[in-house]
Every structure is written in structure tokens, then in C-alpha cells.
Amino acid sequence: xxxxxxxxxxxxxxxxxxxxxxxxxxxxxxxxxxxxxxxxxxxxxxxxxxxxxxxxxxxxxxxxxxxxxxxxxxxxxxxxxxxxxxxxxxxxxxxxxxxxxxxxxxxxxxxxxxxxxxxxxxxxxxxxxxxxxxxxxxxxxxxxxxxxxxxxxxxxxxxxxxxxxxxxxxxxxxxxxxxxxxxxxxxxxxxxxxxxxxxxxxxxxxxxxxxxxxxxxxxxxxxxxxxxxxxxxxxxxxxxxxxxxxxxxxxxxxxxxxxxxxxxxxxxxxxxxxxxxxxxxxxxxxxxxxxxxxxxxxxxxxxxxxxxxxxxxxxxxxxxxxxxxxxxxxxxxxxxxxxxxxxxxxxxxxxxxxxxxxxxxxxxxxxxxxxxxxxxxxxxxxxxxxxxxxxxxxxxxxxxxxxxxxxxxxxxxxxxxxxxxxxxxxxxxxxxxxxxxxxxxxxxxxxxxxxxxxxxxxxxxxxxxxxxxxxxxxxxxxxxxxxxxxxxxxxxxxxxxxxxxxxxxxxxxxxxxxxxxxxxxxxxxxxxxxxxxxxxxxxxxxxxxxxxxxxxxxxxxxxxxxxxxxxxxxx
Ligand code: DON
Numbered sequence: 320x321x322x323x324x325x326x327x328x329x330x331x332x333x334x335x336x337x338x339x340x341x342x343x344x345x346x347x348x349x350x351x352x353x354x355x356x357x358x359x360x361x362x363x364x365x366x367x368x369x370x371x372x373x374x375x376x377x378x379x380x381x382x383x384x385x386x387x388x389x390x391x392x393x394x395x396x397x398x399x400x401x402x403x404x405x406x407x408x409x410x411x412x413x414x415x416x417x418x419x420x421x422x423x424x425x426x427x428x429x430x431x432x433x434x435x436x437x438x439x440x441x442x443x444x445x446x447x448x449x450x451x452x453x454x455x456x457x458x459x460x461x462x463x464x465x466x467x468x469x470x471x472x473x474x475x476x477x478x479x480x481x482x483x484x485x486x487x488x489x490x491x492x493x494x495x496x497x498x499x500x501x502x503x504x505x506x507x508x509x510x511x512x513x514x515x516x517x518x519x520x521x522x523x524x525x526x527x528x529x530x531x532x533x534x535x536x537x538x539x540x541x542x543x544x545x546x547x548x549x550x551x552x553x554x555x556x557x558x559x560x561x562x563x564x565x566x567x568x569x570x571x572x573x574x575x576x577x578x579x580x581x582x583x584x585x586x587x588x589x590x591x592x593x594x595x596x597x598x599x600x601x602x603x604x605x606x607x608x609x610x611x612x613x614x615x616x617x618x619x620x621x622x623x624x625x626x627x628x629x630x631x632x633x634x635x636x637x638x639x640x641x642x643x644x645x646x647x648x649x650x651x652x653x654x655x656x657x658x659x660x661x662x663x664x665x666x667x668x669x670x671x672x673x674x675x676x677x678x679x680x681x682x683x684x685x686x687x688x689x690x691x692x693x694x695x696x697x698x699x700x701x702x703x704x705x706x707x708x709x710x711x712x713x714x715x716x717x718x719x720x721x722x723x724x725x726x727x728x729x730x731x732x733x734x735x736x737x738x739x740x741x742x743x744x745x746x747x748x749x750x751x752x753x754x755x756x757x758x759x760x761x762x763x764x765x766x767x768x769x770x771x772x773x774x775x776x777x778x779x780x781x782x783x784x785x786x787x788x789x790x791x792x793x794x795x796x797x798x799x800x801x802x803x804x805x806x807x808x809x810x811x812x813x814x815x816x817x818x819x820x821x822x823x824x825x826x827x828x829x830x831x832x833x834x835x836x837x838x839x840x841x842x843x844x845x846x847x848x849x850x851x852x853x854x855x856x857x858x859x860x861x862x863x864x865x866x867x868x869x870x871x872x873x874x875x876x877x878x879x880x881x882x883x884x885x886x887x888x889x890x
Contacts, residue, residue, distance in 0.1 A: 355415040355707065356415075356706060356707055356708055356872065357707075357872050357873070357874045358706070358872050358873045358874070359706065359873060360386070360703070360705045360706055361702075361703070361704050361867075361874035361876040362374060362377075362390065362701065362702070362703045362865070362876055363701060363863035363864055363876035363877060363878050364390050364394065364699070364702075364863055364878075365394065365699045365700070365701065365788075365861055365878075366393070366394060366397045366496075368393055368397045368488060369389075369390045369394045369397060370390065370701075371393075371484070372389040372390060372392070372393035372484035372485060373386035373387070373389050373390040373393075373701075373703060375389065375484055376388070376389040376476065376480070376481050377705060379476065379480060380476065381474065381475055381476045381480070381481060382473075382475050382705050382709050383703045383707075383711050384412065384469050384470075384474045384709060384711065385469075385470070385474040385475055385476045385481045386481075386703050386705065386711075387410060387701075387703055387713055388470055388474065388481035388482065389481045389482070389483075389484050389485065390701050390703070391408070391466060391715060392466060392481070392484070392486075392540060393484055393485045394699050394701070394715065395462070395485065395536070396485050396489045396493070396536060397488060397493050397531075398499075398697075398699055399518060399531075399721070399733055400502050400506065400518075400697050400717075400720045400721045401698055401699040401715075401716070401717065401720070402462070402699045402716055402717055403717055403722075403732065403733055404462050404463050404536070404551065404732045405457070405460050405462075405717060405727065405732040405733050405734040405735055406427065406460055406461075406462055406715060406717035406718070406734075406735040407426045407427040407458070407461040407462060407465075407715070407716060407735065407737060408425050408426075408461065408465060408713055408714060408715030408771070409422055409423070409424060409425070409426065409599050409713065409714055409771050409773055410422065410423040410465060410469065410711060410712075410713040411423075411597065411598070411710075411711070411712040411713070411773040411774070412473060412709075412711055413709065413775060414473065414709055415708035415709050416707070420586055420588075420597055420775075421583050421584070421585070421586065422583070422584045422586045422599055422600060422773075423465055423468060423469065423581055423582075423583060424581060424582040424602065424766070425461030425462055425464060425465030426603075426737075426766040426767070426769060427457075427459055427737045427766065427767070428458055428459045428575075428579060428764050428765065429458055429459075429738065429741070429761050429762060429763055429764060429765050429766075429767070430458070430459060430569075430570050430571050430572065430575045430763065431574060431764065432572065432763070433570060433738070433761050433762070434762070434763070435744075435761050435762070437449075437450075437570075437738070437761050438450045438743040438744075439743070439744060443744070445743045445744050445747050449743075450736065450738045450739040450741070450743055450749075451719060451736045451750060452724060452736070453511065453567055453569070453723055453725050454563070454564040454567040454568060454569030454571070454734060455567075455568050455569045455570060455738075456722075456723040456734075456735075456736035456738050456739060457564065457571070457723045457725065457735050457736060457737070458735060458737045459575045459576060459579050460579070460732075460734070460735065461581060462715065463548040463551040463552065464548045464551075464552065464579055464580070464581045465581050466478065466481075466548065467543070467547050467548040468581050473709075478544055479544035479545065482541075482543065482544040483544070486537050486540045486541055486544065489532075489533040489536045489537035489540060489731075490532075490534060490537040492530040492531055492532035492533075493530065493531055494528065494529070494530055494531075495525050495529050495530075495531050497527075498882075499525070499531070500524065500525055500526065500527070502697070502720055503518065503525060504524045505720070506719075506720040506721055507524055509719070509720060509724040510721055510724045511724045511725055512567075513726045514721065514725060514726040514733060517533065517535075517726055517731065518531070518721070518733075533731050534731070535729055535730060536731030537731075538731070539551070539556065539731055542556060551576075552576045552577055552579055553573075553576065553577055556730055557573055557576045557577070558573065559727070559729060559730060560576070560727035560728055560732065561573050561575075561576065563727045563728035564727060564734070567725060578764070582652075584600050584601075585600060586598060586600055586606065587599065587600045587606035587607065587662075589606075589609075589610040589613065589662070591613035591614075591616070591801075592617070592805060593778045593779065593805070594777065594778050594801065594804075594805060595776075595777045595778070596610075596613070596774060596775070596776050596777075596801065597774065597775040597776075597777075598610070598772055598773070598774040598775075599714075599769075599771060599772050599773055599774070600651075601648065601649075601650065601656060601658075601768075602650045602651070602767070602768055603768075603769040603770065603771050603772060604648050604769065604770055604794070605769070605770055605771055605772030605774075605793060605794050605797070606774075607640075607643075607644070607658070607661060607662070608640040608641065608643075608644055608770075608794045609640075609774070609794060609797060609798055609801075610662055611640040611643060611661060611667065611670075612633070612637055612639075612794075612798055613636075613798075613801075614662070614664065614666075614667035615635075615639060615640075615667050615670050615671045615674070616632060616636050618671035619674060620632075620676075621633075626841060627844035627845055627848070630830075630841070630845060631677070631679070631845070631848055631850075633795075633798070633802070633821075634679070634821070634823045634830055635674040635679070635680060636670075636674075637798070637822075637823045638680065638682060638823055638824075639825075640794075641753075641791075641794075641823070641824040641825035642682070643661055644753070644755070644768075645753070645755050645756065645826075646756060646758075647661065647758055648758055648759065649755070649759040649760075649765075649768055650759075650765045652765075652766070653762055653765045654757070654758045656758065677848055678848055678849050679848050679849035681828060681849075697717075697719070697720040697788060698715065698717075698718070698771070698788035698789070698790070698793075699714070699861070700712070700713065700714045700715075700773065700785075700787050700862070700863045701713055701863050702784035702785060702786065702863050702864055702865040703784070704782075704784060704867055704874045708867075710775060711784070712773035712774060712775060712785065712786050713773055714771035714773045714786045714787075714788070714793070716735070716737065716771065716788070717733065717734070717735035717737070718735050718736045718737045718739060718740065718750075719736055719750060721733060722735040722736045722737075723735060723736040737767055738761070738767065740767035740768060740769060741755075741759055741761045741765075741767040741768070742754070742756060742757075742759045742760050745757060745760070750790070751770075751790035751791035751792075751824075752824070752826070753770075753791045753824065754825075770790060770792075770793040770794050772786055772787075772797045773785075773786040774786055774797055774801075776801055776804065778805075780810065780868070780869060781810075781867050781868045781869045782866070782867040782869070783801075783865075783866050784864060784866075784867075785797065785800060785863070786862070786863065787860040787861055787862040787863070787879070788860065788861050789859050789860040789861075792820070792824075792859050792860060795821070795822040795823070795824075796822075796859070796860040796862065799818065799821075800815055803815040803818050812864065812866055812875065812877045816864070816879045816880060817880055818836070819832070819835060819836025820832075820833050820858070820860060821833070821837070822859075828851065829850075829851040829852070829853045830845060830850045830851065830852045832852060832855070833854075833855070833857075833858045833859065834854055834855060834857065834858065837854075842854075858881045859881070860879060860881060861878075861879045861881055861882030862877075862878075862879040863876075863877075863878055863882075864876070864877050865877075
């Protein structure tokens with residue numbers, strides 16, 4: 320059975336950081352449960368059926384954590400290209416009864432037979448697509464263990480009850496929406512073997528009215544409902560998955576599945592102006608990159624700047640945070656990351672001092688040319704609050720659309736290709752053109768560095784629960800949304816989600832912008848500052864947010880217009 324390792328605040332690193340007074344604010348500031356209660360539960364997810372599954376569980380007496388199980392399992396069925404039992408995820412939790420905040424880390428792990436040379440040929444060159452396609456690209460999934468952990472330690476209802484809506488969807492089938500069809504049209508070539516039969520219409524892109532039935536997945540979900548995640552990680556189902564993976568050229572063993580563990584980690588807390596922000600710690604780079612970017616911005620004349628000047632400061636802060644991501648970050652259970660230094664005020668001040676008030680700072684190209692594959696991809700985020708004030712921000716992924724494209728035997732489980740989030744070789748870019756080095760090299764049992772950033776933001780007005788898919792652009796998307804929340808005198812959450820997005824990640828040294836929403840004048844002003852501005856053909860991200868108004872105690876769920884049915888954004 321998958322168990323948990325609790326690393327909470329008893330974690331020595333956490334205590335060191337508290338002692339340094341760097342990132343944690345005292346738990347005593349959390350309010351009592353009665354003050355946390357909310358007039359209504361609210362759920363924002365990328366699919367209406369998943370949201371409905373969550374509400375159904377709340378109506379049955381479940382709390383936000385039970386609803387989180389229902390939503391995750393339903394998304395696995397109705398949005399199979401984005402997340403699922405064959406993938407992983409990060410759940411940021413806030414428990415109202417005692418104010419506990421924790422990140423449930425169900426990130427996938429590298430199999431025991433994986434090593435630094437896994438995707439290299441005999442000459443030591445990276446084999447193109449080897450970390451993206453087929454079962455060799457799949458890391459050991461974490462979602463089944465997370466669902467059980469949520470039910471066992473945080474939920475009120477039995478796992479079987481919370482999984483019931485998803486089982487219903489998988490068994491009876493769901494009519495696919497325009498988004499599903501559009502994603503199949505764009506990415507169906509990713510699917511191989513039985514995955515083509517499962518997700519396409521006899522190998523063709525499904526049309527309107529197509530019913531997606533996943534009986535094998537229903538059987539797998541029923542087994543987990545009856546016997547817990549042990550039924551996934553051990554016994555016949557594990558044997559079947561391992562046999563299929565090995566037959567397809569993958570390296571999973573029964574021991575890999577048996578040894579998978581979710582980990583409870585202390586989230587990263589930091590402040591920016593009037594905001595208190597809680598976000599994902601390693602193995603996600605999200606919280607760190609957000610904290611570093613905000614720490615730099617706090618030391619620049621950001622608020623006094625004109626729109627192009629603000630963008631300049633944000634881009635330069637992101638450039639430095641992403642450079643550190645590449646240089647230093649990796650799974651902190653395996654490598655030592657200079658967290659205290661990266662989060663310190665002195666370091667932020669020294670970084671801010673390198674930013675020219677007007678001109679762009681060029682990024683230094685590495686010796687090896689980055690491999691730029693730039694495929695589209697998918698992942699999913701949902702946010703929940705219940706009436707007690709329990710909160711969940713969860714970002715789940717199988718990495719690129721339809722993950723590895725490989726379904727493990729007769730289980731109906733589509734496997735991730737999260738191994739691509741590791742560094743295949745020092746300085747070689749992954750699918751998101753993110754570089755990393757030894758901190759993120761492949762090792763048995765290690766978790767690949769992620770950008771997923773489930774986040775809570777709190778000020779005197781309210782509490783925002785948010786996150787998004789978007790690969791490397793997750794971090795900048797969340798950063799811009801938080802700045803917008805803060806900068807808009809009249810709170811307007813729809814406008815916050817509509818606002819056009821730009822992105823910089825150190826390398827490639829360019830500012831990517833969404834196709835609409837930026838004036839020619841703004842673009843030219845950035846070009847005058849020395850930026851290469853690249854207008855892509857597609858928008859990106861799909862923020863799902865819940866806002867709790869502290870005055871009225873009402874909760875509001877808001878969804879990114881980019882994710883609305885029919886819309887396919889980049890990543
Ligand atoms: O963990 C990560 O950073 C990536 N595997 C997330 C992928 C993603 O967001 C794809 N985009 N929609």
C-alpha cells in the first residue's frame with residue numbers, strides 16, 4: 320500500500336529557515352475555524368463534469384478534500400489528455416480546523432533502473448523524443464497514492480464514495496466536448512497502440528456526439544475504490560502494467576510501483592507588498608521562482624513605472640529566477656539546493672542591483688545549442704473551498720498532451736511522459752525549452768523538477784486559490800495574475816484572467832507574448848529596451864481560481880476564458 324512520509328515543520332530545513340526568519344510566518348496567525356467558515360463551497364476546474372463531481376461529493380457531506388478526490392478522478396476520465404491515474408500532481412491543502420497548510424507531493428518518480436544516461440545514445444547524444452514517447456518516457460505515477468492519502472488523512476468520506484462519480488463517467492461514457500476534439504485533432508499522432516482505440520474513434524479524430532467510454536479505467540477505479548491504491552501499486556494490476564511497460568521498451572519493475580510514496584511537504588510562504596503567498600516547494604520550482612521574482616520586484620520601482628517599465632521589471636525578475644532554476648534546482652531529497660540564499664533579502668537585493676532601469680540584460684547562451692521542440696502540451700488545475708474554509712489548490716499532469724501516448728495493458732491507464740522534465744544531459748533543453756543541470760539529472764527514485772504552482776494568496780480583502788497548466792509558463796502566468804490582483808484597485812477577477820500574458824524564462828532570450836492584447840506601442844517600447852518580442856499564434860494557460868471575500872465570506876469560482884470549451888490554448 321502506498322504510504323506517506325511526513326516531512327512537515329519537523330523538517331530540519333524548515334526549522335533552519337524559520338530561525339533565519341526568511342520565509343515562514345508563524346502558524347499562530349491562522350484564524351480559528353469559525354472565522355474561516357465560508358457561505359458557500361466553490362469549485363473551479365477545467366471541465367464542468369469534474370466540477371459537478373466535486374459538488375456532488377460536497378452535497379453528500381464530503382469536505383474540500385473529498386471533493387478534491389472526486390474532481391481529480393473525474394478529470395482523469397473526461398480530460399484524459401491532461402492528467403490521470405498514470406500521472407502525478409501537487410495538492411496544496413489548507414485545513415481549517417487547525418490551520419495546517421501542507422503540500423501533498425504526488426510527483427512521479429524515476430524508476431530504479433533509470434540513470435543519467437537513460438536517453439543518450441552510445442555517443443552520449445540525446446535521442447530525440449526518447450523521453451517523450453512510449454513507456455520509457457513514463458515515471459512512476461503518484462495520483463492513485465494521493466487520492467488514497469487525501470481520503471485517509473483529510474477527507475470525511477470513504478474513498479469509494481468520492482471515486483463514484485468518476486467511475487460513473489468512465490463506465491457510462493461522456494460525450495466529448497469541442498476541446499477534446501480539438502486536442503485530438505492536434506495531438507492524435509502522440510497516441511500509440513491501444514491508446515488510439517481508447518481515445519479516438521476507430522483511429523480517427525472523434526466528431527461531435529462521440530461518447531468516450533473507458534470501461535477498463537472504470538474497472539481500475541473500482542479496484543482502487545474497493546481496495547485502496549495498493550490495488551494499483553501491487554498485485555495483478557501492477558504486474559499487468561509492468562509487463563506492458565517492459566514489452567514496450569520501458570524499464571519499470573514491480574519494486575518501483577511497490578515503493579512509490581507520496582510526501583507531505585511544508586509549502587513555501589513569502590510576502591509581497593500586502594500579500595501573503597503560499598506556494599509549491601521543491602520538487603516544484605514554482606514557489607521558489609515566484610518568491611525570488613517577487614523579492615526582486617519588491618526592490619525595484621515597479622509600482623511607479625509605466626506599463627512597459629513594469630513589464631521590463633517583471634521580465635528581468637523572471638530572467639534571474641529562471642536562471643537560478645536551471646542552475647541550482649532539483650529534487651531536494653536528492654540534491655542540496657541553496658534555498659536560504661536564494662530566498663534571502665540580500666540575494667534579491669544583489670539580483671535587483673544588476674537590473675538596468677531601462678535596458679534588457681542579455682542572457683548568456685550555453686555552449687550547447689538548446690534543443691527546441693516546443694510542442695504543445697497539457698496539464699490541469701483546480702481550486703476548491705468548502706463551507707468550513709478547507710482549501711485545495713491542485714495542479715495535476717501527465718506532462719504533454721496524452722503524456723507518453725501509451726496505455727498500460729488492459730488497465731485503461733494512460734502513462735505520463737514526466738521523465739522529460741528531468742535534464743536528459745547537462746544544459747539540454749526539455750520540451751518547454753527549459754534547461755537544467757546536475758541538480759535535475761535522472762536518478763532512481765528521484766522526482767523531476769516541476770513548474771506546477773498551486774498557490775494561495777491572502778490579503779485584507781480576501782483569499783485567492785489559484786494555479787494553471789502551461790509548462791514553463793505556469794510560473795509567469797501565476798505571477799502576472801497575482802500582480803494583477805494586487806494592482807487592480809477595483810477587484811475584477813474576470814479581468815485578471817482575461818489579461819494578456821507575456822513570458823520570459825532566461826533562455827531562449829525572448830519575450831513571448833500572446834497574440835492579442837498588447838498594443839503596438841507597448842511592443843515597440845520593449846523592443847527599444849533591447850527585447851526580442853515574439854508574438855506566438857496561441858494563448859496559453861488555463862487558470863482555475865476560487866476567491867473568498869473576507870467581508871461577505873462568499874466564495875466565487877472563476878475560470879480562464881482560454882480553457883472554455885472549444886478553446887485550445889498553447890500548452
Ligand atoms: O511539471 C511540470 O512542470 C510539467 N510537467 C507541467 C506540464 C504542463 O503544464 C503542460 N501544460 N499544459
